[in-house]
């Protein structure tokens with residue numbers, strides 16, 4: 001109960017990708033990884049249309065919640081936040097590897113614990129570099145005023161994480177938490193932000209999954225829902241996933257809630273053991289899968305790939321679709337006919353609400369002591385570390401190692417260095433070791449106590 005997984009156990013020997021991309025085709029590393037493990041089939045979108053799905057930029061390790069399945073390290077609250085110069089350098093690295101269009105997740109901990117001016121500066125820099133920004137938050141401090149400022153600074157998406165692992169006072173079920181979800185939607189509505197919801201699926205809410213999926217289906221403002229399966233990693237106290245929670249059982253529960261098959265096997269986003277993806281249209285309490293004709297989905301993907309003249313970056317979908325329509329008018333006509341039929345099948349739902357598209361994800365993070373090397377090597381969800389992007393599952397299994405690893409910033413007066421054990425950039429590269437308890441000032445007591453408790457438990 002409640003222990004960090006042993007970070008020396010079964011760690012694949014995959015290093016961060018480095019500070020600069022030196023190849024010619026940005027999609028090649030992911031495509032090669034997926035090809036090597038037989039996951040680059042006709043329905044694979046990763047490595048074919050984009051070089052990565054998203055990259056997390058951890059702007060703090062602090063959090064105002066204490067989730068029962070937290071992926072952070074026991075030492076998270078002992079660490080200092082990275083200075084903006086370090087975060088800007090990591091953004092430049094993300095841009096170097098994945099080009100424009102990549103989604104950068106501003107995450108933590110909870111990023112809203114930093115000054116709003118810092119997050120504004122990051123949103124502006126992400127926009128300047130031609131990438132997309134997404135604020136990943138538990139929503140507690142993401143007030144309407146806070147989100148309005150970020151939207152003005154260029155924020156594209158906001159992802160709210162709400163579920164029963166968070167032990168929010170006064171809520172005893174996912175259904176009750178819908179009050180919180182509705183309030184968050186109201187805060188973000190009308191700001192031009194895409195609204196996303198993340199839910200951890202665990203033993204404590206698995207039975208409620210159909211009802212939660214139905215609720216999210218019926219929120220027209222929500223563009224993207226992600227269900228993340230319990231994983232035995234980080235500092236969370238719940239540990240191993242119950243046997244009843246599998247990718248298939250989660251898919252079935254979501255389909256029950258949406259009231260229709262969702263065809264999670266038609267289009268892939270990375271490794272099939274990592275992600276399942278569905279695309280639906282919703283209206284007035286009904287949903288229809290857009291991927292029901294698997295063969296057609298694959299033919300359209302092949303035509304889009306052939307119309308892709310800029311094969312090293314994120315696909316810019318509109319010009320490709322226009323080119324595809326010119327080259328394959330019959331296929332385009334057939335696909336549009338199918339789309340119209342799908343929308344028509346929403347039936348009387350069309351009378352009761354706007355027609356919206358929603359993406360549905362099931363994400364299957366790995367346990368820290370059971371990492372699959374193939375999956376880590378073909379990861380679509382990376383995190384920016386001091387030494388370049390790295391698979392999030394690998395990062396979660398070795399967080400303390402990466403938090404202690406120094407970032408190098410080159411300035412006019414020469415290089416300076418930073419790691420999570422110090423508040424500011426320093427001149428020397430011999431930075432203190434994060435595990436030294438003397439480093440933790442009073443305000444990081446929470447993390448210090450966590451780490452000491454763990455040490456005592458390990459020794460007994």
Ligand code: SF4
Pocket residue numbers: 270271274275363364365366375376378379380381382391392393394
């Ligand atoms: S973070 Fe883990 S589960 Fe997610 S895509 Fe990467 S390797 Fe797979």
